[in-house]
Amino acid sequence: MNASQEPDRAALFALRNRLLGPLRNRFLTTDQLCEAGRLMCGRPEGLSLYGIPAPEMEARGLRILGRTAVECTKDPHPATVAGAIAEIEATTPEADGEAMVVDLFCGSGNFGHHLGRRLRRPVYASELDPIVHEAGRRNLDRVGSAVDLRLADYRDLLDALPARSERDVYIVEPSWGPAFTPDGLDLTRTSPPVPEIIENIRRSRDCVPCLVVIETSDRVVHGSLEFSFGNAIHLRTLVPEPFPPHRTGSHFHLYRLGE
Ligand SMILES: C[S@@+](CC[C@H](N)C(=O)[O-])C[C@H]1O[C@@H](n2cnc3c(N)ncnc32)[C@H](O)[C@@H]1O
Structure with missing residues (x-):
């Protein structure tokens, strides 16, 4: 891993800790879902469930818990x-x-x-x-x-x-x-x-x-x-x-x- 990837990796683990800790049983906002998509899957849309990408989830009525964003089997x-x-x-x-x-x-x-x-x-x-x-x-x-x-x-x-x-x-x-x-x-x-x-x-x-x-x-x-x-x-x-x-x-x- 080169030095430029280090901040993202540190941010990924910090995010995981938040999603599995204080946000575990909280529904994520669109901003939080997009951040999770970017850090876990490379881009906000990379986090997708039921065929719906993170930026659209909240508007389409989906409610994703912090723990579920980490634990789920993601599309595709x-x-x-x-x-x-x-x-x-x-x-x-x-x-x-x-x-x-x-x-x-x-x-x-x-x-x-x-x-x-x-x-x-x-x-x-x-x-x-x-x-x-x-x-x-x-x-x-x-x-x-x-x-x-x-x-x-x-x-x-x-x-x-x-x-x-x-x-x-x-x-x-x-x-x-x-x-x-x-x-x-x-x-x-x-x-x-x-x-x-x-x-x-x-x-x-x-x-x-x-x-x-x-x-x-x-x-x-x-x-x-x-x-x-x-x-x-x-x-x-x-x-x-x-x-x-x-x-x-x-x-x-x-x-x-x-x-
Ligand atoms: C790794 S997650 C599953 C992720 C899932 N494949 C998805 O796409 O979201 C494991 C789930 O199993 C549930 N669980 C743990 N023990 C269980 C049990 N004995 N019976 C049924 N569900 C259980 C947990 O609450 C958790 O939601």
Whole structure:
């Protein structure tokens, strides 16, 4: 990194601390959303959810919490993942039953929203935090989304949704918190830990296979990705172009959970 990038990097971390601290449960103003877009994604419009860029969010009735601006899966990543799933399915035999998308840690709901639309599937989602749930519900209504979002622990959603098809897709995006350090991301330390989530998905499906997608940082430590997925089959890892200021970016891993 050259010296001219240092101020932006310092500003990025200062912003993250504010969004996850004092602004955590506050709705961001247009100025704050644009600043978040510029520092996290290189330009104000780079921060986009439900297809709506930061400068237009407030005017179009979206209300984005500070924590959600940091934690959300930003456009265009869900569309990239949907494209990969469609490609995978094009090369595998048809499956019985109407497949669903299950967004277990919904947050903004942006991931499930796009996946459901692109794959033309019903989406069921859970969010445990009442403030995040309320904001997510409101925003999804605002953009005319059909996501069925419940204020619930992800395990209750799993209990309520037995397997429908071998093409069911589960989005696994728990909060990283202290699992994410400068060394990388340890998936055994997320909240809840990923190995536990995968085991609960498996159990809820009573041996019917499915597809799981998980987002990580570009560095996962302690072999925790392989450990979390055990004998599941790794299908693909997608590495979208990182947002300009970071030099690091999200990876999306697709796994088939078997019997
Ligand atoms: C990393 S964020 C998800 C981001 C999401 N993919 C998006 O695009 O906004 C994780 C979310 O999971 C929620 N959460 C944490 N524990 C949960 C649980 N046990 N069940 C359901 N939701 C939970 C948190 O409140 C947080 O909103």
